[in-house]
Amino acid sequence: MEQTFIMIKPDGVQRGLVGEIISRFEKKGFSLKGLKLLTVERSFAEKHYEDLSAKPFFPGLVEYIISGPVVAMVWEGKNVVATGRTIIGATNPSASAPGTIRGDFAIDVGRNVIHGSDSVASATKEIALWFPEGIVSWQSSLHSWIYE
Numbered sequence: 001m002e003q004t005f006i007m008i009k010p011d012g013v014q015r016g017l018v019g020e021i022i023s024r025f026e027k028k029g030f031s032l033k034g035l036k037l038l039t040v041e042r043s044f045a046e047k048h049y050e051d052l053s054a055k056p057f058f059p060g061l062v063e064y065i066i067s068g069p070v071v072a073m074v075w076e077g078k079n080v081v082a083t084g085r086t087i088i089g090a091t092n093p094s095a096s097a098p099g100t101i102r103g104d105f106a107i108d109v110g111r112n113v114i115h116g117s118d119s120v121a122s123a124t125k126e127i128a129l130w131f132p133e134g135i136v137s138w139q140s141s142l143h144s145w146i147y148e
């Protein structure tokens, strides 16, 4: 089944939003397949955001991501990439709808709490980058209560 990479950024960890964010994905019915708290090196953050390296905000973005621990996760479920982005909300919290994570918990685009893969191809690449050791293989016993 489809998987996505979700990262709670340093502001989300510092602000005590880890439980709230995990809870939103769990309650939706998605399955947690990988989870770790880590502080990343500058070169790793640059690699994760390499597609944005030409953007004027890139140096500030890298400083932000390496400024403290992040929570890296893999979530699995039907359409989890697109639905995960919907749960997260628009990139700029000023445009994120209430009820989304960024809409409820963020104000500034440079402190928008969470990252989610933007396509299945990006998810595959990001999961390989962040979880080279692999993820956990298991199936929730609630599966038949969530999927028809």
Ligand SMILES: Nc1ncnc2c1ncn2[C@@H]1O[C@H](COP(=O)(O)OP(=O)(O)OP(=O)(O)O)[C@@H](O)[C@H]1O
Pocket: 052, 057, 061, 090, 091, 109, 110, 111, 112, 114, 115, 116, 117, 118
């Ligand atoms: N104009 C900006 N000023 C400051 N930071 C920005 C700006 N635009 C984007 N960013 C930061 O760079 C991140 C990556 O930007 P991108 O355009 O890929 O958005 P996104 O895919 O919604 O975010 P993410 O990749 O973090 O899920 C944003 O989440 C935000 O933290």
